[in-house]
Amino acid sequence: MSTNVFDHFITVTGIKQIVNDASPSAIIVTFSIVLAPLLALLILALSQRPSHIPPPAGCRKLGLQGRSNLEDQYSKKYAKGADPTPAKPWTVKALFIYPLKSCAPVELEKSEIVRTGLSYDRQFALGHYVTSLPSTEGKVTSEWHFMTQRKYPRLAKVETEIWVPDPSAKGYQEDGEWVKSEGCLVVRFPFSPDTDFTVEGLLNYGKILAAKLARKAEPMLEFRVPFNPQSSRIKSKGYKNEVLRIWKDNPVALNMSSEVDPEILSKLGYTLGTTNPIALFRIDTNKYREVHKCAPKVEDVGFQTVIGMQDSYPIHIINLASVHHVAENLPGLTKSEYAWQNYHTLLNALRFRANIYITGPPAFHEDNWTKAKTVSPANSTPTTYHISCRTTRCKLPNVDPETGIADRNEPMTTMRKYRVIDEGSKSACLGMQVTPLGDGEVKVGDSIEVLETGKHFFLGGEGSKVDG
Secondary structure, three states, X not given: OOOOHHHHHHHHHOHHHHHHHOOHHHXXXXXXXXXXXXXXXXXXXXXXOOOOOOOOOOEEEOOOOOOOOOOOOOOHHHOOOOOOOOXXXXXXXXXXXXXXXXXXXXXXXXXXEEOOXXXXXXXXXXXXXXXXXXXXXXXOOEEEEEOOOOXXXXXXXXXXXXXXXXXXXXXXXXXXXXXXXXXXXEEEEEOOOOOOOOHHHHHHHHHHHHHHHOOOXXXXXXXXXXXXXXXXXXXXXXXXXXXXXXXXXOOEEEEOHHHXXXXXXXXXXXXHOOOOOEEEEEOOOOOOEEOOOOOOXXXXXXXXXXXXXXXXXXXXXXXXXXXXXXXXXXXXXOOOOOHHHOHHHOOOHHHHOOOEEEEOOOOOHXXXXXXXXXXXXXXXXXXXXXXXXEEEOOOHHHEEOOOOEEOOOOOHHHHHHHOOOXXXXXXXXXXXXXXXXXXXXXXXXXXXXXXXXXXXXXXXXXXXXXXX
């Protein structure tokens, strides 16, 4: 028997004898017939490659270039923690913003700190139009409710980009469309069209094949909107001021759906799994949402805490050691000296959707922080933060940010067993909600210093709850 598997195969099947007996022209014809369908599929796929929206004139894309700072987040060196020392201070490991609420993040190397948190964070949200069941009198109500991964886990697959004005960017003009709007938001989402043996269906198959060749699970559609449109554009495009229910809050936001092709919005709703009409909202920068509850009081700090489309507070921080602790308590854990073999310890910290990921403190050390600061070696002025309360967790961390698939139980079931620690809430806690005490800047590598510690008592909002 031949030691070459392929030679053995063609000998047994008789292909070798056929090739030996056939003329060169017959071989060419035979292989052409065999390869023709594959070549046709390749040509079809290449012809259906998506055409991307060109970069907005005068703008550059915001975000980290290259590998993620969380690439090594599963390393055991982040699991234990210790007291800070001059040689090994507690540090900022990674920074993320979520321009479109509950969608994929944008990773940064540094960020400005403004009243509402990190610049560009959660300024937009998707809403779906919800109609109630008839009352006993036969009346129904309809209103816009915010959308999150709690109900629509496929939001994790919706990608976002922020483009910001840059005088060095191609096509920069002070009165340019995108420069005047402080840049733009690009939204990109997966959408698999129907396939059949019609011309359109075959072209759709080509789109799917093109996505596979580009190492995408599905074809992607995209649109863009101005980041902060001027009043003239708001008027000309016919934006509407409408109430968008967020938890127990009822902010009046800008419905920007007139900027987006209705068919694109419909396809976005389809891929997310809703038949309700959907719309894109932007927080009105003249009507930011006020935060009271556990936020610092005006008489103490001289300002009122405000947010955009965040759930509760301007900034959210997570300690990687705390994430490791939860991962190590998940069921089915098999212990191994090799981290990559401990599959269940691979709990992606991005499930918890923090803005600032920190390393150095022992697990849950942050539970009792009440005031802290970040210090950059390049900036002598620290940025100071009020640590307002613990982050009470819902089922959103059950969603895998890489697949957009929600687990029925974990990690929330495990967290409820030992992380219900706040007397003001019956929910498990992980991470801290933060209010900046002034404008500033935060960078990866900044050291973290805890200024004050104390007790926390979670305070919820008032009114009826809408769980997006």
